Amino acid sequence: MxxxxxxxxxxxxxxxRWLLGWSVGIVLLVVLTLAFWPSFRDKADDMNEMVANLPDSVKSLFGMGGGVDPFSPVGYLSSQVYAFMLPLLLAIAGIGIGGSLAGDEEHxxxxxxxxxxxxxxxxVFERWLTMVALTSLLAVVTFVAVLVTVRLVDMPVGTMALWWASVTSALLTWSIAGLAVLVGAWTGRRGVAITVATVIAVAGYVITGLADAGIGFFETLEPVSLFTHYDVLHSLAQGRPPWSALVLVAVTLVSLGLALWAIDRRDLRAG
Amino acid sequence: MPLGTQCARAYREAVSSVILTRGLTKRFGASVALDGLDLDVHEGEVFGFVGPNGAGKTTTIRLLLDLLRPTAGSVAVLGGDPRRDGVALRARIGYLPGDLNLPPKVTGRAFLADQAALRRLDLSPVIDELADRLTADLDRPMGELSLGNRRKIGVVAAFAHRPDLLVLDEPTGGLDPLVQQTFRAMVREAAAAGATVFLSSHVLDEVQHTADRVAVLRKGRLVAEDRVDALIARLVRTVRVRFTVAPPGDSFHGVPGVAGVASPQPDTLEFTLAGAAGPLLAALAPHAPLDLHAPEPDLEDVFLHLYGEEAQ
Known part of the structure; x- marks a missing residue:
């Protein structure tokens, strides 16, 4: 009652089942990715030499910028897990749930x-909460999977650093998937919701990557990219989240507020 | 008319009307789905809302439920504004959509339990009782059920909280004849208990046998609105009379209500009758008719007749 x-x-x-499937997938990716770290560590000098010859833009786009040794524990975790793979997976999962608000309306x-x-x-709020809860659970699964695996492969990274890296990933995901909820609430169209959120996420990733490489045009756009405020290297290296993560929180809350306002202002679509 | 009297009249209309629309209009871009609809559905009546597909019936219903917002005109449901008072009003409305889409992976029981929880009501005994009556399967995922069995769950969802207003859109589509009978009984019982029923259908038979009054909608406009019997009385009917020796058809010219006479067989005359039958019967009596056949007009005929008038 x-x-x-x-x-x-x-x-x-x-x-x-969705949650189980995504959790298993993330655990497998984390374990397989980190299992290779000992071999990279042993050949770090050779690998660094190879990476040094890559253009800065390529290094940045693959999370190897920021002046951090990509084969150090923090550099490896950042470039192989947190900079690209994890945000990509969490964003796909979160955008899917965010888009389902409009999908249910369309159907x-x-x-x-x-x-x-x-x-x-x-x-709208309860669907947004579903997105936040499920992507948070996936971030926690990531945290546990990474924590256990780094201990197994003898990778010296602090527990709090890993925790805050996962939290920062969740914040980025909420801000991206929250846009899918917002556009879905605004238009009632799942395709539009998913496309807009995806384009904003991908564009942000490219802008921040190329701005980090010092390309002028992208440097001017850098503040509007969500990825600029997702400084996961900071979380890993400092063991606490960057202040800029508050921008992600602000974007998440503002888009939620706009979604709640937008849904009340239009006709609902017939199935 | 003095302003006070106008206000008093508007108030009387609002309190006795469960559904009151004035000039209700809905446009989707350039297309006009509903064009200046004036409806007045009284408390406790079963109101038939008839029209072909695309006439604007579902659009009207979606406006009543605040799923759509009017382009122009006003709408009041249970004395309230569907937008401003939507939450309170929807607590008193039971709705069965024509195009019923239910979550496919959820069982009927779980779906109905969620609906009851969202209404903050404990309805499980009523749900079981209604499901038994309609022979609804509540324990399989709804995506595995036939259309008719899914609609039974929709009927349970609409009736379970004993709403003051039942809005039923094409309600018996997909239901087998036995369940249709049960459904009609449920509608009559709800009306007898004081509920108002807004019954939209293009199946005229359904409305004819259930509704007290009927409104006929076509291309977003009201074509007719009356009691079912009055609407039928407006109909031009055919009366076929057999005689031992048929009198000449000309002798009936000028009889009030007789719009035409034909002689399909030598012993038979066929009268086209518009209006009351009394004058024709009086005129027939001296000719000692052997047999008289006047098929009861159904709403289908009224419907075609009204549309015919409109087309002309």
Missing amino acids: TSSLVLFRRALADRR GVAESVYVLPVPRRRI
Whole structure:
């Protein structure tokens, strides 16, 4: 009889297998990626020489910029897990859930909820919460998988550094997937929601990567890129998140607020 | 009319009307889905809302439920504004959509439990009772059910909280005849218990046998609105009379209500009757008719007749 977070709980229950599948995938990728670290460590000098010959833009795009040795523990974790692979996976997962708000509306499934004595804003909020909860769980799975694997391969990285790196990844994911919720609430179109969030994420990744390599045009755009505020190297190296992560929190909250406002201002789509 | 009297009248209309629309208009870009609809559905009546596909019936319903917002005009449901008072109003409305889309992976039982929880009501005994009555399967994922079985779950969802207003869009589509009978009984019981029923359908038979009043919609505009029997009375009907020896058709010219006479067989006359039958019967009596056949007009005929008038 309780009505607290019914939609959230239903959305979680519907995604049990989804969560299991994504968790297994992330664990496998983390374990396989970090299992190679001992071989890279042993040949770090040769590898560094090879990497040194790469253009700065390429190094930046693959998370090997920032003046950090890419085969040091922190450099390897950053370039191989946190700079690209993990944000990519979490963004795909989060955008999928964010886009499902509009997807349910397009398929007509949401109508059975919108005709209930429930404010539209609550429906949007509980789907947003589903996205936050599930991507957070995936970030925690990543944290545990990385923590266990670095210990197994004898990689000297602090627990708090790994924790904050995963938290920063979750914050980036919320800000990207929150845009899918916002565009979905605004337009009721899943395709548009997913496309806009994906384009903003990919564009941000490229802008920040090329700006780090010192390319002037991209340096001017750097502040608007979400990836600029996702300074995971800072989290790994300092063992605490960068202040710039607050920008990701702000973007997440502002897009949620706009989504709650937008859903009340339009016709809902028929299935 | 003095302003006070106008206000008093508007108030009376609002309190006795469960659905009240004035000039309700909905446009989607350049296309006009609903064009200045005036509807007045009274408390406790079963109101039929009839029209072919694309006439604007579902658009009207979606406006009542605040799924759509009007382009112009006003709409009041249960005395409230569907947008401003939407949450409170929807607690008192049961809705069965024509195009029912249910989450495919969820069982009917879980779906109905969620709906009840979102209404903050404990409805499990009522849900079981209604499901038994409709022979609904609540324990399989709804994506595995036939259309008819999914609609049974939709019917349970619409009726379970005993709403003050039932909005039923093409309700019996996909239901087998036995379940249709049960459904009609449920509609009558709900009305007897004081609920108002807004029954939209293009299946005229369904409305004819359930509704007190009917509105006919075409291309977004109201073509007719009346009691079912009054609407039928407006119909031009055919009366076929057999005699031992048929009198000349000309002798009936000038009889009130007789719009035409034909003689399909030597012993038979066929009258086209518009209006009351009394004058024709009086005129027939001296000719000792052997047999008289006047098929009961159904709403389909009214429908075609009204559309015909409109087309002309």
